[in-house]
Amino acid sequence: MNKNTITLVASLLVLGLSFNSCKDTNKKVDSATENGSSEEQMDKTVYASDVIPFFDDWKLILGDGSNAGIANNFENKDFFYTTNDGKDDWVVFKAPNGGDTHGTSNNTRTELAQIKKFYPETADDKLTATLKVMNVSSTGDARVAATHAVVVGQIHSADAFENEPLKIFYKKFPGHTKGSVFWHYEINTAGDDNAGRWDYSNAVWGNDFSVVGETADTYPAEPEDGIALGEEFSYEVVVKDGIMSLKFMSDGHETKTFTKNLLESEYTTKADIPEQTKKLFFPIGQDGVERKEAYTGEGLFFKLGTYNQTNGKSPDVNMNWCSGAETHGGDIQKQYEDGNYAEVWFKTASISVSDAAVSNEGYFTKND
Template sequence: MKKYTIALASLLFLFCCTSCKNTSKRTTDSTENTSKENEPDKTVYASDVIPFFNDWKLILGDGSNAGIANDFENKDYFYTTNDGKDDWVVFKAPNGGNTHGTSNNTRTELAQIKKWYPETADDKLTATLKVMNVSTTGDARVAATHAVVVGQIHSADAFENEPLKIFYKKYPGQTKGSVFWHYEINTAGDDNTGRWDYSSAVWGNDFSVVGETANSYPTEPEDGIALGEEFSYEVVVKDGIMSLKFMSEGHETKTFTKNLLESEYTTKAAIPEQTKKLFFPIGQDGVERKKAYTGEGCFFKLGAYNQTNGKSPSENRNWCSGAETHGGDIQKQYADGNYAEVWFKTASICVSDAAVSNEGYFTKND
């Protein structure tokens, strides 16, 4: 009987010890979970998602220069989000507000801190993105309405013209929009008012396809890109040649090349019909300097350069959209869709050894 009593006591002791261990562990787990719940969410910065910000300064949608944007966010213009699968960097710009430099348009955009010369360049920019919004208002006859520029090459010198602008444009009520790119001539002479762009379609239409009236739209492109649909671009400038590549799942990959050192537009006769239709009626009928962008420092830009603005189309039927700006109130513009928003998932930049400081551009335009 004594043996059974001792055995029973031993079992009770072991049970109590085991119960205490489990209770202790549950208490510890509960404390850890409570502690984690009470911790503030860690901010995911753009530089955590795409770690390349040492090569750029960030211009915000209020016209200010935020500088090198490591560990930086601005909830109105520049921040990160997650779509349930990936982190994205958000660039947002209203139709109306303060602008940077001499532009009529707002932008939240990165500008490269170094410039390179096309003749010695070996420079590259890549990006994967999706456009989430373009302006819901604007005159449909104006070619820039309902569009945003998502990547550029910009000259830092002379007239500061742009040998590359990559556009996305979608009309209200349509599912698919167009991706196209522009080459802007580097105007010959001392007067830049005659400058013009030539537009090349990637998917969908080019810049010249516009509405017949202020509120009517051209046919939706069959091979276009929808809002929220990913696409990628690759821009390489090497030894004076600009090479472009555009990719998107379910769409044909498109490639283009353009010589930045020798112009094909040195006479009026050489100007394309598309340009004559769009730009000649508003007096932009210049020719390009023979050596194009030779000798000018150029640099990349990336982000959301909103092409829709509130200026009257009577000022310029290609670039002045007559869109709603609510007097520059950004929250009202954001509330009813009068803004551009672009999300970037990945991006990269390769800068050649020959690149030099671009500080003069910022000093001139900030």
Template structure:
């Protein structure tokens, strides 16, 4: 009798414990179920991918100046994507639309906030990128057709010329495109309309290789870079000398140097043959001041500067592509391939202690 009574008490005690824990679990579960949903921001911003945006201002493909672009995106021009391996920053610019400053071309591009002087510089920019699209239309005789600039050095002073532009260009129907870089003379005198660029091939052809007529393209470069194929550039300016390095898996690494404070083009006799063929016939036959870019503040630019525009080639056979712009309708241009698109995976900038504010340039060009 006593044994049964003890068993009954034990059973009741165990049941009580089970009920207590069950009740607690139900209460906890109920609390979780009734807790309001919390919004979670899953956006990956460009400044999360490459955390260097305090050094830049961003211009969009509609001509607007965003300023410093931390935690910013615009799905038409500037955002991030993932290719199942890594995050990339996407820069897009249509053939036609509102442009920034005095340029004829649209851009979604970062411009360095500080400027530095070539003679005393110790400044560096690196980037790893892939070009995903260049314009589907454009006059094949025009050197800028089907091209995009992915990195620059720009002057903030005087003529505001460009000692460096890094291009990618691919003709329709070709699998491979070309990477080349330009040096633009810093024109002597007041008439900057006579300035010209000198182009140097990295992989594939230089700027001067064009079609024989509007719709006939030159031969495809054998050692070119495909759309979607990664390549990297490194720009170092130190003590007046610009050093360039280009690398891509499966391609020869290329290096170049250019003096930015002593000109190679101070007389008409110095004008290269390439320039004689491309620029002199359209009246761009200037010479450079002896000191080149000495004393001028320069700054880096990085992004997608679309070189293909809708202006008539009759205006300028090197820069006016006559491409489709759908009267500036961005979505129509995106729908049929009339835009440039560049993805950046990594980038870095080193700014020397001597660098100073570049606000004067932005004030003139906003």
């Protein structure tokens, strides 16, 4: 082999080694890049606004009474976050039995409140949701109608007495597999004193609000057509031209629809008051009548989330709303450990806001 041939072979060997070295280095870089991307993907937080992208229309009230504002790219591990059930992502709303509350309420909530309000006479507004209730309070006086219940959707007034023409409830007694879904209409009380206000309850699946225990720790019969914890159901709420229309849907259950006139009251005299109301509310002095025009002229707004109806206040104060449940002195983690909280997961939701809706900032200024 001559000198030139030897030199050529050596050069080719060096070039080959260099090429392989570059290839190995590139492999390491590619591998590191892939691993880094994988780790970043694993660490990436899935926010509620990634699951249900409608948070520009709401402010979020947390279970400690604070207003978190517009909750895009936001989470709070105690009250508001996302989870996956192995199939779908869900937005979790969680609220203890006892703690700081928002506004004048006795109850904690982790709940969205609409940043605009609409007037029923000019409204064309809509709210939909698909959800499952995962927990209601494990303690509370069974004679109290609100015990073991949570509100998962509302229409609230921003004006006057701030009453509620709609509250959608889920309620399940301990030891039962199935609970009840029902909705309430609260009268917009006539006169200057709201102390006489009351709710009328309509059953959707299972019982209405009025079915309670005979004693503090005994329970009525389990509803045959009820909804279990973890079972999906949906609601649709439309307010248009003064009429509130409701639709409730769940696989394996009959679809239920209701309508209610928000501009003209059914309850303007004592004779109009339903027997259910007389049984529940008259004994505690809540026996008012509604103003003839109902909610005409009042700004209304949607709410969605977990409004825990079980609290630690004594039933001696109010046998419909004060549950006497365990609150561990407001210690949230202790309440979470032994089931003294409400938790609701939402898979989908939507809101449609009419052009006639206006700012609801006055409500937040008053209540925050």
